[in-house]
Amino acid sequence: MTADDKIAELEHRLGIVEDELAIRRLQHAYGYYLDKCYYDEVVDLFDEDCEVIFIGGVYKGRAGAARLYTGRFRSRFADGHNGPQFGRLLEHPMLQDLIHVAPDRRTAYARYRTLMQAGTHELAAAADTPVRQWMEGGVYENVYTSTDGIWKIKKLFYRAFWHGTMEEGWAHTPPDYVPNASVTYPEDPYGPDELLENAPRLWPETTTLPFHY
Structure with a gap:
């Protein structure tokens, strides 16, 4: 191997490491924006020709992603307000990051685990809520794409695995407590x-979301 080849x-190996760091930042930014209901910012992280798979539904393109985040989520969790x-x-x-960048550095795959806490304080709940x-x-099992060195989410597959109330925990969650889209x-x-x-179902079902690696 010549010096130039080496x-x-x-340089290629360094580029792969930089790509992994960029993808990790991208996914962690997604988590932070989602935490604070910055749904416009979430949608900006996706490629124009993206796909989001969530609770048995497939949302296609940036318009589909917007329908889920700035439509469904914003109306449900933020009263129509961005923030x-x-x-x-x-x-x-976002936990247990496992990222693999393709040799051409234009596509990447990653798997993450998330442990979510969510709720509404009694002072914020509506009278009928x-x-x-x-x-x-x-x-998460995701695919990413790079254009001119900028990474975007190409496919986001969130496989919600278990759900439980703080009062009773996951051991008492009824089957299909959160039903798949119909x-x-x-x-x-x-x-x-x-x-x-x-489409995978919630605990107590235990199907495995296929690993990309």
């Missing part, structure tokens, strides 16, 4: 573009 190899709301708790730490506090665990857009204005075939 330098090229080292944090008094008395609303949402925490999505019960106070809620819950825990949730899930896994109605698509536009019949459901915030619904997915299509339904995921053989």
